[in-house]
Amino acid sequence: MIPVVDPSTEEVLGEVPEAGPAGVDAAVARARAAFGxxxxxxxxxxxxxxxxxxxxxxxxxxxxxxxxxxxxGMPVAQATAVQAALPVGVLRATVAAARRFPFETTEDGALVLREPAGVVAAITPWNFPLHQIAAKLGPALAVGCTVVLKPSELAPLCVGELVAAARDAGLPDGVLEVVHGTGPVTGRALVEHQDVDVVSFTGSLAAGREIGAAAGRAIxxxxxxxxxKSPLVVLPDxxxxxxxxxxxTRCCFNSGQACNAPTRLLLPAERAADxxxxxxxxxxxxxVGPALQDGVDVGPVISAAxxxxxxxxxxxxEATLVAGGPDDPPDLPDRGFWVAPTVLADVRPGxxxxxxxxxxxxxxxTTYTDEEDAVRLANATPYGLSAELYGADPDAIDRVARRLRAGQVKVGxxxxxATLGAPFGGYGLSGLGRxxxxxxxxxxxxVKAVLGV
Structure with a gap:
């Protein structure tokens, strides 16, 4: 059994079982039977x-x-407004997208069919648990796949609500299977299972490399x-x-535990000091405070590690500390995984x-000298998931946005x-697919092409 710990109090909230290879075998078999x-x-x-x-x-x-x-550990008002609402919005946006999706088209006289790929292994993180599940489960089920889900062992309890909701919604048995466990044990067994057709993973680069290699071996x-490592570029105007x-505020939202958080602020040198x-x-x-306390903006991080x-x-x-830092934030309980909201100046590549x-x-x-320098610094990362832009001149915004190496560029x-139907995913080490x-x-x-019809 794997304990689930409250980051605000360090208390054990509950536990989930490690499914392991045997549990994965049973879940994949049920999903395979339900697929047809x-x-x-x-x-x-x-x-x-x-x-x-x-x-x-x-x-x-x-x-x-x-x-x-x-x-x-997300403050409860934010968790209710964002974490609980996002999967609902994603599922409804997916339904809307599926209604206009080209399941059947023609190409050079051939009938082109887009058909369900099969059994999907969905491995999801703890930082936006139900949102990331919905982003995989919704489209997979919409096109006709079945799903075996392994949520993060750090925040698995909310999945019980998803399972109950699926039962209320009348999803047939086997269409959604859940296996709990750690990545090296249950996750590995799921990714390497011979009856899995597609792997959809959100998580760390290190785990993604292993999953990508395993998927490559299995074709x-x-x-x-x-x-x-997303930049926010502030143009001079x-x-x-x-x-x-x-x-x-966006960098510190969810205690900074968001893959698309704007963690690099790029300022024109002449305006940087103020x-x-x-x-x-x-x-x-x-x-900063416990997640269930009123008026909290930033909760704890996920773990002691x-x-x-x-x-x-x-x-x-080596950077200059402007606010926050490595010490305990003031006026907090002794227990809990606290990190102060921190601003660092004089940051440079390397x-x-x-x-x-x-x-x-x-x-x-980080400061820049001109537009060319701003673009260079914004792109000075092997990642490319998201970028943000602030400016007044539409031409400059358009020009810079087109040069940023990122899967999403958010303006203003x-x-x-606000746009749950827009593609999400990145360049470079931010991953593959959308x-x-x-x-x-x-x-x-x-994709199937039928010729001669």
Whole structure:
């Protein structure tokens, strides 16, 4: 059994079993048996089931928010408003995308069919648990695949609400199977199972490399979303105050544990001093505390290991500390995995805080001299998941956005949550494939050309 720990209190909330190879074998067998009937179910019936699943999840929002606040440490108001709402929105956006998806087209006289690929292994992270599940489960079920889900062992309890909602929605047996466990044991068994057709994974680069290699050996498709080190570029004519406030709050949202968080703030040199001071002021104004406490902006990080790693990075950095740092935030309980919202200045490529995805509430500030330098620095990363832009001149925004090497470019503080049908995924080490919308549906289909008809 694997214990589940509350990051705010270090108390054990519950436990889940390690399924292991035997549990994976049984779950994949049930999903394989259900695949044929589910794939043959008319599209509109499959989509009606997804609509019903979204509605059932919506009715559980308060319970989901409270559960997630306790098992992953996000402040409960944010967890209810974001973590509970996102999967509902994703499922409904997926239904809308599936209704316009080109399941049958013609190409040079051939009938082209997009058919369900088969059994999907979905391995999901702890930082946005149900959102990442919905981003895989929704499109896979919509096109006619069945799914074996392995959620993160760090935040698995919310999946009980998903299973109950699936039962209420009338999903047939075997269409959604859940196996709990660790990556090296249950995750590996699932990825390497001979009856899995597609692997969809969100998580660390290290795990993604192993999964991609295993999928390559099996000649099996893998969709990998592996993280980022996202820049927020403030152009010289931008509203700098708005940009800086957005950068700090978004970087520290969910305690900085978001793959698309803007963790690198790029400022024009002539405006950097005042903007950096403001960033420090905003960071110091964020209230850190237990997830169930009223008025908290930033909760704990997910584990003691994450806390200790982040504090170690801050102790060793060459950058200039503006706010926060490696010490305990003030006025907090003795127990809990706390990291202070931190702003670092004088950050440059080659520093660990610039190059690595830290996954904590740490904002790095870098200055640039001109537009060319801004683009160079924004792209000075092997990742390419997301980037953000602030500016006033539409031509400059368009020009810079086209040159940024990122799967999404968000302008003026727009949230990815506002466009749940837009493709999500990245360049370089940020992974392979795309999620959400019609692009997400493509990941779970095979293409068949019928000639001579």
């Amino acid at each position: 009937p589910w794939a043959a179910t008319p599209l509109q019936q499959r989509l009606a089931a997804l609509e019903a699943l979204a509605t059932a999840l919506e009715g559980r929002a308060a319970t989901i928010g409270h559960t997630l606040a306790r098992e992953m 099996r498709r893998a969709c990998l979303e592996l993280g980022g 931008a509203d700098v105050e708005a940009a800086v406030r957005h950068a700090v 903007a950096t001071a403001l960033a420090g002021e905003v960071a110091r104004g964020l209230r 994450a806390r200790d790693r982040l504090r170690g990075v801050l102790r060793d950095t 520093m660990r805080v610039h190059d690595e995805e830290l996954f904590g509430p740490i904002l790095s500030v 503080g727009v949230s990815a949550r 999620e959400l919308g019609t692009f997400g549906l493509e990941e779970f289909t095979e």
